[in-house]
Amino acid sequence: MSHEEKNAIVSLIVTLVVFGYYGFRFSGLYAEGYFAGPDAMTRTGWEILYLIGYGIIAQIIGQIVFAIIFAIITNDRKPSFLIDERDRMITLRGVRYGYGFMGGGVTLCFLALAIGWDPVIVFNLILFSIAAGAAVETLVKVVMYRIGA
Amino acid sequence: MGKPRVANDIRRLRFEHDEMTQKQLAEIVGVTRQTIVAIEKANYSPSLELAFLIARAFKRPVEDVFSFIE
Numbered sequence: 001m002s003h004e005e006k007n008a009i010v011s012l013i014v015t016l017v018v019f020g021y022y023g024f025r026f027s028g029l030y031a032e033g034y035f036a037g038p039d040a041m042t043r044t045g046w047e048i049l050y051l052i053g054y055g056i057i058a059q060i061i062g063q064i065v066f067a068i069i070f071a072i073i074t075n076d077r078k079p080s081f082l083i084d085e086r087d088r089m090i091t092l093r094g095v096r097y098g099y100g101f102m103g104g105g106v107t108l109c110f111l112a113l114a115i116g117w118d119p120v121i122v123f124n125l126i127l128f129s130i131a132a133g134a135a136v137e138t139l140v141k142v143v144m145y146r147i148g149a
Numbered sequence: 150m151g152k153p154r155v156a157n158d159i160r161r162l163r164f165e166h167d168e169m170t171q172k173q174l175a176e177i178v179g180v181t182r183q184t185i186v187a188i189e190k191a192n193y194s195p196s197l198e199l200a201f202l203i204a205r206a207f208k209r210p211v212e213d214v215f216s217f218i219e
Contacts, residue, residue, distance in 0.1 A: 001183075002181045002182075002183045002184075003181075005183070080181065082179075082180070082181055084179070084180040084181050084184050085180070085184070085195070085196050085199060086180070086181070086183075086184040086187060086193055087181070087184075089193075145183070147192075148183075148186065148187050148190060148192045148193075149187065149192050149193060
């Protein structure tokens, strides 16, 4: 398994866990009325900033922990961090699909806003569209690595 | 993107060169072993530069290593 393939798998898992946790937390806070009133968008902004913060930390920790575990399991004393032309091609392919998915999601969010949905929910759906695009990007990369493209 | 239309003789050439492993060839040309695997299986077409590097590793012209599938 190449360095980039390992990164893609860890990134996909961490993204799903982090945004799964955020979705669970957001739905609970929304049900409690935390996002009601004049401070709704301010609170939304802070929750998203927290998400970005612990998302970055989770990715870094996940990559380090997985690298250590993988090195122990494979007994690889000299892991390679090489990124070659095929890795770059697979990344570009993943980005193309990810951007398309994200664009479609964001467009649907604007449609939801136009038909009167709560802006706080739409704002978070836009965020989830971006996350879903990132997840699609890494999923495409993992699939391409697995099928040996 | 359909299946690449470039075939190759890398596996045979590796065995003719002191049974060179995929990892050794990968280190010589500067790519990952997985890329060499994908090229041998004709699942991935290398760039022109990489094709020349692989041919040079076997001291053969590019046409002896790679061929175009009509």
